[in-house]
Structure formats: structure tokens, C-alpha cells
Amino acid sequence: MKVPALLLLFIAGTLGQSCVGRCGxxxxxxxxxxxSVCSNYGDCCSDYEAVCFSCKDRCGEGYVYSKPCQCNNECGSHGNCCSDYDVECGGGTGGGVTDTDLRNLMEELYSLxxxxxxxxLVLDHQGQGSSGDLAPESLFVSVPESALTGPTISLLRQLQDNYIPSVSFAEDEDAAEVAEQEAFLDAVMATQVMQRAETFLTEKNLLSGSLRDKLKEIWFMxxxxxxxxxxxxGFEHVFVGELKNGVVSGFHNWVSFYQEELxxxxxxMGWSKKVDLGDKGEIINDHFEWLGEPKNTGSMMVGTSPELxxxxxxxxxxxxxxxxxPTQMNGQQFQVQTHPSDYDGHVLVGSAYPVI
Structure with a gap:
């Protein structure tokens, strides 16, 4: 007589040899x-990974303290999804965001x-390598005025001169600078790019409330x-650049790069990798010195709009x-690395940059 597999698992669990019903x-x-410590002692049950680290039959459940990973629509924002969350729950009742969802969205934002x-823009990439001065000339050969007067790039430029490079000096935002922030947020939120991003985030339960409010919080607080x-x-770090402990920190925006070079x-000082994004620009890994301090490994989108x-x-x-x-634009796959910064009960952008 053949014993059903589920019955075997039940029997094993009752004998203490299975993790069914025993996670945590x-x-x-x-x-x-x-x-969580059984691996340290080498006494994990043989099905520990399969039972306790899987979203099988768990999609959409609430937070379970005893489980080492989660399977609900908030696990992505907390970084504690099980490794098979996308496979088991993506696009289904779990409300998860799959890698395919993200790549498709990024292609859509690119098209919008x-x-x-x-x-x-006309660039002169010059020498390829990861160290040494391989570029005697500037990266930007020609940037016509028309490239800098668009409705969002022009407002970005107004914001970028409001900051002190060193993180050791407090920023003092006056009324005029706050007004420039508000104007920039209004402009980017008026674009189809940001409106589509807001719809996506709301549909995927990654955003409650308005995207404009979230942008103001995570980027400008x-x-x-x-x-x-x-x-x-977050804005200063990514879209302007900072100096910390004798090195350049952040600095992932081409408009700031062009202005400081000018x-x-x-x-x-040269580039190591680049990805062609068609007529909208490119992604480049580079190294350079800013205000006499080094950026040994940098990356930025070049030519793209601030809203994108x-x-x-x-x-x-x-x-x-x-x-x-996971990200994709113009058929080119790459990644975006983000880092959070916790401050006063808020999770803010610590850094964000493309990885190629």
C-alpha cells in the first residue's frame, strides 16, 4: 500500500523530523x-529550506513572525520576500512585483x-579603463542650449546650485530654494513618466497617497x-553630488556633471563600461575628480530627463x-542599486544609481 506524500510529511512532522508546522x-x-540558528548548529531538518523559505501556499498571508521570509505585498518594500516570491505570487493574489513587471514598466517609462x-549631446569618451587619467579632454564636447531649457531639466539646474558639497556642513534651505523644489516637483509630476510610475506603484500596493508627497519625503527631506x-x-547625493571623508559620494546625474565640468x-578621467539607450542617451561607468577629490567608480544616465x-x-x-x-530600456537590460537611509522615523533615499 502506497502512503500519500502529505501523510508522510505529517508523520515526519509528528516525529520531529520535518519543519511542517514548526518554522521558527x-x-x-x-x-x-x-x-534561524539551526544552520549554525548543523541541526536543521532536511526540509527546512523547502518549507520555511518558500511562498508555496502562502501568497497574500499577513506577516508571520516565525517565518524567516514573507509572502505578502509589503515584503518587497521591507526586503524580506522569500526567494520564490515572484514565481509563486507574482501577478497573482500576492500582489507581488515581478522582475518582468519592472522591466516592462521601465521600457514603458522610456517610451513615454x-x-x-x-x-x-556630443560626447568624447576617450580612454577606457578603471584607473588613471585616460581622458585629457572633457567628456561633454557639445551641449546646445536647447538641451538645457526643457521644462524639467531647466528646473533641475536651478535646484542643483542650492547645496554645499561637504556633508559636514548643514544645509540651510531658504524660502526661494523651497519654492524651486516645489516647482520642480510640480513639473516632473506633470509628465506622463511620473504619472505612469504613480499608477504602477499604487496598483502594486507600494504607494499609499500621492507620489508627489512621497518624492518630497524620500528625495528632499x-x-x-x-x-x-x-x-x-537623497536629491543632493544622487542628482548633485557630495564630499565625504575625502572622496566624492553619490554624483549620478549628467546635468550636474556637465555644469561642474564646464x-x-x-x-x-575615463570610462570603463557603457550601454546605448538609443536617441535618449546612454549609461556610463566612469571615474573622475571633483573639487580635487576622487570618484574612483561612478555611474550615471547621460541625456535622460530628470523625471525618467x-x-x-x-x-x-x-x-x-x-x-x-532589474531594469530594461531600449531593449538593454541593466540594474539599479538603491540604498535606504533611516532618519527620524522616515526611510529616505540614501543612494540610487544604475549598474551595468
Missing amino acids: VNDGVSGCQCN DVNSVGNQ MYTRSGSILGSS DGNLNY DMAMFTVCFLARPDSKC
């Missing part, structure tokens, strides 16, 4: 254990972006990177926090 438990009696100016000094924000503050960059970074920050986020 250490009873000190059974022959094997099913808790009308303010990118990659086809107007000041926090500290040096003691108690409020000298940093002003004589930045020495471009910010929408991409924001979606990845909320859907794949503190991890590499």
Missing part, C-alpha cells in the same frame, strides 16, 4: 530544528519620456551623514529596496 521553533527535544536630450549635522538629502570643477531618472530610482527604491533592481 526550537523545542530542544526533536531530532532536528527549524529556526519626451524630455530626454541624448540625441542633442534633510538628514545626516556626519554626526548630527543635517547636511544631506565650470572647471570636474576632471573627467527619478521615476526609475523611486520605483526601484520602493519595489527592491537596498538591492539590485
